[in-house]
Amino acid sequence: MATAKAVGVCLLGSTGSIGLSTLDVIARHPQRFRVIALTANSSVDKLAAQCVQFQPRYAVMADADAADQLALVLKQSAPDVQVLSGTDGLQTVAGHEAVDFVMAAIVGAAGLLPSLEAARTGKRVLLANKEALVMSGGLFMQAVRDSRAILLPVDSEHNAILQCLPDNYVAGAAPAGVRNIMLTASGGPFRNLPVSQLSAVTPEQACAHPTWDMGRKISVDSATMMNKGLEVIEAGWLFGLPMENITVVLHRQSLVHSLVEYKDGSVLAQMGNPDMRIPISHALGWPERIESGARRLDLMAVESMQFEAPDKAHYPCLELATSAWCSGGTAPAILNAANEVAVQAFLDERIAFTAIAQVVEQALEQCAVHIADRLDTILADDALARAVANECIDSGKVRVAQ
Numbered sequence: 475m476a477t478a479k480a481v482g483v484c485l486l487g488s489t490g491s492i493g494l495s496t497l498d499v500i501a502r503h504p505q506r507f508r509v510i511a512l513t514a515n516s517s518v519d520k521l522a523a524q525c526v527q528f529q530p531r532y533a534v535m536a537d538a539d540a541a542d543q544l545a546l547v548l549k550q551s552a553p554d555v556q557v558l559s560g561t562d563g564l565q566t567v568a569g570h571e572a573v574d575f576v577m578a579a580i581v582g583a584a585g586l587l588p589s590l591e592a593a594r595t596g597k598r599v600l601l602a603n604k605e606a607l608v609m610s611g612g613l614f615m616q617a618v619r620d621s622r623a624i625l626l627p628v629d630s631e632h633n634a635i636l637q638c639l640p641d642n643y644v645a646g647a648a649p650a651g652v653r654n655i656m657l658t659a660s661g662g663p664f665r666n667l668p669v670s671q672l673s674a675v676t677p678e679q680a681c682a683h684p685t686w687d688m689g690r691k692i693s694v695d696s697a698t699m700m701n702k703g704l705e706v707i708e709a710g711w712l713f714g715l716p717m718e719n720i721t722v723v724l725h726r727q728s729l730v731h732s733l734v735e736y737k738d739g740s741v742l743a744q745m746g747n748p749d750m751r752i753p754i755s756h757a758l759g760w761p762e763r764i765e766s767g768a769r770r771l772d773l774m775a776v777e778s779m780q781f782e783a784p785d786k787a788h789y790p791c792l793e794l795a796t797s798a799w800c801s802g803g804t805a806p807a808i809l810n811a812a813n814e815v816a817v818q819a820f821l822d823e824r825i826a827f828t829a830i831a832q833v834v835e836q837a838l839e840q841c842a843v844h845i846a847d848r849l850d851t852i853l854a855d856d857a858l859a860r861a862v863a864n865e866c867i868d869s870g871k872v873r874v875a876q
């Protein structure tokens with residue numbers, strides 16, 4: 475009897491938190507998936523070890539010097555792996571004919587071009603890189619429609635919503651019968667801290683998330699709730715809904731990952747332990763269900779579940795994101811770019827935690843918004859917003875780290 479051909483997978487950002495969880499799931503299904511390409515920014519040792527274990531056809535380093543080092547290491551340990559570099563290398567593997575599924579898990583705007591390439595070439599796109607959709611949602615969804623790519627969200631909230639929608643869901647089209655979607659948010663590590671103490675928090679505290687284990691940028695975004703703001707925009711594009719039909723709910727336990735309210739009053743929720751291998755295996759296996767390795771949810775051990783409205787004064791970034799979404803055009807790209815610069819400056823201990831929102835607000839005030847129908851316009855506004863954000867930080871106009 476003929477056995478089914480293994481699915482070819484390209485992992486963009488394989489050395490990150492989502493990348494590692496994806497490889498963990500893939501390793502549980504060696505007959506089902508074949509790793510074609512692994513990529514990273516500059517972590518040579520980590521990518522080399524992954525190449526030895528998974529023997530991909532390609533390994534890509536965004537950084538050219540790191541690619542040279544990797545090629546040297548792999549000459550001995552995995553000589554069949556071809557090493558590529560730069561954005562060109564990332565795009566080559568994302569659109570490669572041997573690749574069926576692309577896990578888009580590069581953090582930030584750096585993931586835009588390869589993620590878009592996967593959408594343009596009709597792959598199954600497993601989207602973790604929400605920043606790509608925030609920046610270029612219109613172009614991205616058009617590319618998905620034109621190439622008949624299958625776009626499956628890996629972000630736990632959006633994956634939860636997908637699981638609660640009817641089977642005939644079409645990416646970007648408002649699902650029939652839905653009144654509202656509710657995105658849950660943990661509130662991050664500072665949810666119990668008085669607003670007056672937020673300016674003194676450190677990067678280490680910000681990265682110590684109470685329920686999820688994630689990369690540093692998204693951890694800070696969770697602490698400011700910019701992450702939820704980006705997710706509102708992501709949900710708008712994925713599910714074709716306006717702002718007024720998307721609600722953010724604070725849910726400290728991170729067990730309900732999001733909910734869909736239907737017109738008849740039914741509310742469907744997806745639950746599970748907070749483990750990204752669950753949405754990742756859903757997107758890898760869809761429409762089948764496959765083993766993820768996640769711990770089973772023990773409902774009897776759950777003491778309580780709370781749902782609250784987020785406090786606006788605590789999370790100014792959430793409001794900045796929703797207002798950028800309402801402005802439309804390149805405003806979300808400007809917001810995203812300024813946030814990336816501000817988060818890095820906070821992680822480098824150059825500005826205070828509370829200055830992140832100030833930098834983003836300045837960029838939104840100073841940068842003109844354009845129609846986001848061309849990639850070069852989006853990239854130009856991204857670059858301008860980064861310049862404005864850097865200027866704002868360098869000039870000391872915002873609160874500096876203590």
Ligand code: NAD
Pocket residue numbers: 486487488489490491492493513514515516517536578579580581582584585602603604605628629630686687688689690691692750
């Ligand atoms: P991470 O920082 O742990 O990993 C990022 C990956 O991207 C690494 O492999 C890194 O080498 C690569 N990378 C970084 N900069 C790059 C560049 N300039 N060019 C090419 N590659 C680069 O991040 P993460 O937590 O895995 O998050 C990845 C994406 O998934 C983000 O967009 C994040 O918002 C999203 N996401 C993450 C989680 C989570 O639980 N970690 C949950 C939902 C969504």
Ligand code: MG
Pocket residue numbers: 629630631705
């Ligand atoms: Mg999320």
